[in-house]
Amino acid sequence: MYKLTSGFETHVELKTNTKIFCSCSNGFGSAPNTKCCPVCIGLPGALPRLNKQVVEFAVKAGLALNCKINNLSYMDRKNYSYPDLPKAYQISQFDVPLCYDGFVELSDGKKIGITRIHIEEDAGKLIHNDEDILIDYNRAGVPLIEIVSEPNIESVEEAKEFAEKLQLIMRYTGVSDCKMQEGSMRCDVNISVSESESLGTRTEIKNMNSIANIRKAMEYEVKRQTEILKSGGKVIQETLGFDEKSGTTYSMRTKEDANDYRFFREPDLLPIHISHEDIEKIRRTIPELPHKKLKRYVADFGIDKKDAELLVKYPRVASFFEEAAYGIKSSKKVANFILGVIFAFLKSETLKEEFDLKISPESLRELVLLTDSGKLNVSKAKLTLEQMLLSGKRAEELLNDDDLRGFDDDSLLSLCQKAIEVNPKTVADYKGGKDKAIMALVGFVMRESKGRADAGKAKEKLIEII
């Protein structure tokens, strides 16, 4: 039995207003080399100055991941030469990181340790263009945190859940969008397999850009390493890339050509001091985190765990839900409207993440209150919500007095009788054992009532009469 051991190194881009060492704006998607200055393109004589917001965001991320914070930490230079790195060194943190010793708790209660979190600058991007290689330095100096996990992930499932949890917690703290496809979250995954208690030789898969790929790459790599070991071979310590098309990993470099980064203290920056007061101040800005929210939705709102998980999965959905459900008895009904109608309306993951709706949480609340008071039945409410999502109008603007009068039992009774009179064949079918035929009668009632009747009640009534 070969056992998997894995650890993650995750780079997360921080959503600060400006870059880490200069006042260039920090944002995704601009014409190449338009968000640059002497500092972030490393012109001779330019000096870095540390953006305080980067430290605050990193501490916030650290606290949300249960880390301890170093009151005194340092910036260091990591020296290597590549054209996308303007100074030929990356300013990072080497031996004394900002945060250390935290964890992420998985759903089964297992804790994946967080060894450390440090702050550093991103590099530019090479653009290969026929014969030329062009460089865009807009990303140079974008603040990153590197989150290093303990190697105590023992299955691909755990790895997947860890990555998802990490992403979600970062999104909740608001320090990053963690959009893997845009590169604002990138994972390097270390993997080794072993038959015994001692760890096997590990390989590192670089720059994974989706959780689905992490899963595929890990499954492939575990299989590859296991096969090598089974056939009596030795795994080589190397850095790998993952080829999406073939679903396989390939060697980028071996340990022998590993860089010697010649780390030393960055002389251009002062040590970072953070007081206990500052840490507590930052701690107070951390919103309720997903695992606590989930518990609360289940315990206080009586929402099913599966549904609660869906609401919590998207920070914007959760906050919309909470606002819409504010002061309402039937939170569960609010959740159903969101998960049913609104999720069907927002088809892709991205749309759900963005949750950019034309309606406000108050509008949804009004709609739910109308159903609570019996003025509007649920099926009509669902149709109305669909119209609201398209038009941005409020329920009362879309409904007329008729709609809002409700539908009394006498009217229902007379409509049901009419349905039976007009559709003798259907009635006969039903009597003959075709249970489904009753739905055709319900449909008739709904049409006649212009959707105001309650389908459930109509069905009951029809069966009763027949």
Place this chain on the structure above:
Amino acid sequence: MSEILKLHNMLCSKEISAKELTQKYLSAIKSLNPDLNAYIKISEDEALISADIIDRKIAGSEDIDLLSGIPMTLKDNISTKGNDTTCCSKILEGYKPIYDATAWQRLKSKGAVHLGKTNMDEFAMGCTTETSVYGSSKNPYNKNFVAGGSSGGTASAVSANLAVYGIGSDTGGSVRQPASFCGCVGLKPTYGAVSRYGLIAYASSLDTVGVLAGNVADTAVVFDRIAGFDPMDSTSRPDFSPCAFDFLDKDIKGRKIGVPQELIDRADEDVKYQVLKAIKIFEDMGCVVEFFSMPSLITALPAYYIIACAEASSNLGRYDGVRYGLKAECFESIHQMICKTRSENFGDEVKKRIMLGTFVLSEGYYDKYYAKAQHLRQELKAQFKKVFERYDALVTPTSPKTAFRLCEVEENKEGSFNADLCTVSANLGGLPAVSLPCGKDSRGLPVGLQIIGDKFMENRILNLAKKFEESRGEFGLKDMGVRFDV
């Protein structure tokens, strides 16, 4: 007597216009520079335009600063917007910064007239300017001798009266040693007193922007204007406001001066003689002088070279031909492009220091060299702290030797490293130090006296220097360059 004050009064009384003054300097440069090689680039048009602006201000009876209209020079590693700044290296040929260094920007805002860039050792690595791609500058006292380095061109220009003052940089003695060789005043400020923004880095934890001038008062005037907090340099001190000029004439009676025996012992006889004579003058002025021993001043030298080269190896990594400066012509890969660009366009001294610095930081050697050097630096700082509890200032030779003959250093490598013996400690400790002439050797070459102070005590060391200067009497070349004798 302050030259700046004298010229300022002449400008204000319209005895001479800023333009005439500038023209005088420009023509003196034209006639003397071919011999001295102090300037590597003359900014005639820019200088005349700046002078013209000042003349119009004077004509309009506007108040002008002491430095307005005063011709000066910048070392070639001080960034000037739109103007070549090359560190006298081939690799930066044609590089025009898109921003001004803070020190220069502050002077520019006061109306300084920039005559041009002065020569230096390539990337400030050297003590003779002989590593400059433009060849070495000559000593105005004797053209068979070097001007020192790395700010040798600046010192040569100031000493030959081809600029009223100059802005240089001092990483291990690069302002003080050439000032000493050329018989002018050179101030290396406290680390953090003057912004390094725009100074092209050699060794970031040691680099300082310094002043070279003909006398102490001028040095103080310029220092007061370039020093002070700059948000663009995180290592510049936030609460420092300089006022050295106002302190120049304070009474120095009772000041305690320490003289480290180690540095006196290692000086040449001529130097020792002049320095001891200077020390006697301080005693005569009522200072209390005490000789003491500080062995860490000697171990400072190897520590300095290890730290400086380590930082340089990192700072100079950016010259890869990708963004600015020269790029290799033929290459087959990015890697080869970078290799060829650097191999072809860095000089030997720079390559040597990059390799040394890379080595001392590399895995397996870091602890043996870099960590040990840092340890020595911490020890030295701790000792300085104690020393300045006892003394107001330390007095030493600036250099154990007077100026070298041209090419002498190349033939005798060790000698050149020892040339920094007396100066590197102030850089490692982050302390202010000033060099000023205290006499001449038997060949007629100037001898420099160094006064080192505690952090941010520029006031105190310039005060001592000014008083010494008064007792010493006139010094300098009167028959060279631009002189106005009142």
